[in-house]
Amino acid sequence: MILTFDLDDTLYEEQSFVNSGFLKVAEYVNETYGFNPESALDIMHYELEANGRGEVFDKLLKAYSVFSRSAVRKCLSVYRLHHPDIKLNPDAVRCLDRFKHFNKYIVTDGNKIVQRNKIKALGLTPLMKKIFITHEYGKRNAKPSAYCFNRIAQIENTISEKIAYIADNPQKDFTNIKKLGFKTIRIRQGMFSGLELGPEYEAHFTIDTLDELTLSLIEKLEQA
Template structure:
């Protein structure tokens, strides 16, 4: 029996939809409290994200409107705690249905509350055996650490060679688990789809979308053990 493990962000759904959902809630808050035009602030946050990445979006947003930096914690809280308007990729939904008879898990990095809210919004609790949010176990066990993958081996009483990890980020998803024999599959979706990587960071296999993760493909991996 093979075990399927999935990454979450940009593997099962488009992470940018979560970002937009969170920014929308922050815009609503700023409109109610400071009468900041919501469409304008939303567009500004997206622009700041494109220009500078996530680190200072709320800092620069507040500065733009002359608002106190003391609002950063509130903006972060709204962003992290909101119930996101997100949905699975159609290919991901179909893929999970195809493998109803196979044990399935999620291993994902990130803020515990944020990732829990995503998993709940996507109704994944009903479709996988367990979701490992690595930060629950301490950041030292976030990817590329193999810690949560060995937890899956313990639960399933299986070898690493029976575990297939499907993920999108070659920067951290595969390098930590490949040396132990876990099978790695990169799905070319999301923000890292065009990123190349050194050999140690590459997955064993690549697919263009989860529609290519078929029972036949999984059987072919099992035969190579």
């Protein structure tokens, strides 16, 4: 079996990236405008909790009456370009070690530069045969597109049934590729851990940690 992993909330906690980015933005607005960094952090976390990611920096800058489009763009670029202080989850470290002799891939959506910085910070490149950041192949090839998964099948010169994908988001991670024969495992982590969308969106198997990804689960997956 070829093992393919999602990145965010599968191998590390995405919230830790957000925290790391907000910290850099708090430092930036402290240096640039003299804002108290603790208060700036509070505003960003409050807005994220209340309304999601969309307008976090707008709200921060408006709170201090220094809002402008270009000031928002500057905060966004500080956030996106920063070198994140993030770590692989302990179960991910154990899992990647357990399967060190397997051919492994990553398929992840998201901003190219951001995802590349995460991969670098997590030290994943030497552990993987290839890492697919879907947006490098055009937005239309982001998940739920099967494009990158079909590329893996080509590279491995194998059929979809021999490739497993382990990921956390039932909205986009399983539905299409499962129809094409790829094997899927849902890990209940992060913001989607409680989401139930019905059988069409579910993976073949569901696990709570990567410690449950064992040779015997892979055997079951082969029969699934």
